[in-house]
Amino acid sequence: MKIIFAGGGTAGHVNPALAIANYMKKNTPGIEIAFSGGKGGIEEQLVARAGYPIYTFPLTGLSRSLSPAGIKKNIGAIRNTLSAVSAAKKIIREQKPDIVVGTGGYACFPMVYAAQACGVRTAMLEVNATPGVALKQLARKADCVMISFESTRSFFEGAKRVVYTGSPVRQELIDGIGKQTTPLFDNGKPTVLCFWGSVGALYMNKKMEDYIALLAKDGSFNLLQAAGKANFQWMPGEIEAKGVDLSATENVRLVEYIYDMAGAMNGADLVICRAGASTLAEVCACGKPSIIVPSPYVADNHQEKNARTLERAGAAVVALEQEDDGAALFARTKALLDDPAKLAKMAENAKKLANYDALDRICAAINETIG
Numbered sequence: 001m002k003i004i005f006a007g008g009g010t011a012g013h014v015n016p017a018l019a020i021a022n023y024m025k026k027n028t029p030g031i032e033i034a035f036s037g038g039k040g041g042i043e044e045q046l047v048a049r050a051g052y053p054i055y056t057f058p059l060t061g062l063s064r065s066l067s068p069a070g071i072k073k074n075i076g077a078i079r080n081t082l083s084a085v086s087a088a089k090k091i092i093r094e095q096k097p098d099i100v101v102g103t104g105g106y107a108c109f110p111m112v113y114a115a116q117a118c119g120v121r122t123a124m125l126e127v128n129a130t131p132g133v134a135l136k137q138l139a140r141k142a143d144c145v146m147i148s149f150e151s152t153r154s155f156f157e158g159a160k161r162v163v164y165t166g167s168p169v170r171q172e173l174i175d176g177i178g179k180q181t182t183p184l185f186d187n188g189k190p191t192v193l194c195f196w197g198s199v200g201a202l203y204m205n206k207k208m209e210d211y212i213a214l215l216a217k218d219g220s221f222n223l224l225q226a227a228g229k230a231n232f233q234w235m236p237g238e239i240e241a242k243g244v245d246l247s248a249t250e251n252v253r254l255v256e257y258i259y260d261m262a263g264a265m266n267g268a269d270l271v272i273c274r275a276g277a278s279t280l281a282e283v284c285a286c287g288k289p290s291i292i293v294p295s296p297y298v299a300d301n302h303q304e305k306n307a308r309t310l311e312r313a314g315a316a317v318v319a320l321e322q323e324d325d326g327a328a329l330f331a332r333t334k335a336l337l338d339d340p341a342k343l344a345k346m347a348e349n350a351k352k353l354a355n356y357d358a359l360d361r362i363c364a365a366i367n368e369t370i371g
Contacts, residue, residue: 008037166355210326290344
């Protein structure tokens with residue numbers, strides 16, 4: 001069996017594909033797996049670390065602006081996409097995969113579109129409640145569409161086959177549940193894990209500067225935060241300008257990206273994060289209470305819809321970006337950490353939302369699609 005996974009732009013489009021790939025590699029003898037995505041994207045880094053080959057193309061997203069600059073950007077994006085589709089068709093003809101699986105982001109478009117044009121079977125995985133533009137376009141000709149929310153089915157009424165699978169969680173996170181690991185901090189204090197997605201979030205990182213300044217003075221808990229590649233370039237300097245010496249602050253650790261998310265997630269007492277579906281699936285699988293700040297910059301406000309699902313179940317507290325500053329977010333954190341009984345109940349409720357058999361369902365759907 002030969003499979004190409006296509007997707008990228010953010011870790012939320014890559015990690016689900018890696019979870020599926022690793023699971024299928026472990027359970028399917030002789031399987032050949034490759035990836036495709038955008039040149040210079042987070043997918044290059046994550047896929048290389050996982051040890052899989054990846055085909056990349058120069059790609060850029062479309063601008064919603066009708067300004068001259070926006071139109072110019074879109075013309076360039078279309079040219080890049082057409083060139084990438086041509087290159088992808090050549091790869092499809094040479095490699096002859098049994099199926100191409102798209103996991104979202106505009107980076108998945110060239111390879112999935114090329115596969116459909118060449119008569120190769122395709123499957124799409126949508127982990128969010130509301131599908132993205134590329135995935136909706138490609139789903140029209142896909143042989144199978146896998147969804148993580150039953151409500152998403154209504155977006156794919158014309159698809160050949162829609163299967164509810166749930167959102168996949170990386171096996172290493174599940175394997176680490178309940179296991180004794182090296183503490184993230186060696187001081188016995190509770191630990192908060194904070195991350196805003198693979199590319200970070202400018203406004204939330206700005207707010208976290210004040211949060212960190214308050215924590216450095218308070219010292220009652222630990223913080224491990226991933227800032228994202230771009231934000232990590234300036235954030236340490238701005239925090240130091242607020243009077244915080246990060247090198248001498250033992251309860252704060254600011255990093256660019258967290259590669260060992262299994263160790264970080266399972267070692268944390270509380271998680272602060274965005275509301276991408278793959279992120280929330282991992283938080284629930286690990287049974288972690290969370291403060292969720294949904295991104296307001298996504299289609300159909302789907303992140304807040306994701307977050308409210310956890311809030312209604314008593315698994316999370318939702319804070320809106322436009323309403324909470326760093327001080328308010330710090331106060332929310334302190335209030336939760338000061339109430340161990342509430343944290344424990346939130347953790348229990350998060351576990352009830354976990355879908356531990358999603359990978360089995362996804363692999364079964366892929367195998368059935370291949371036939």
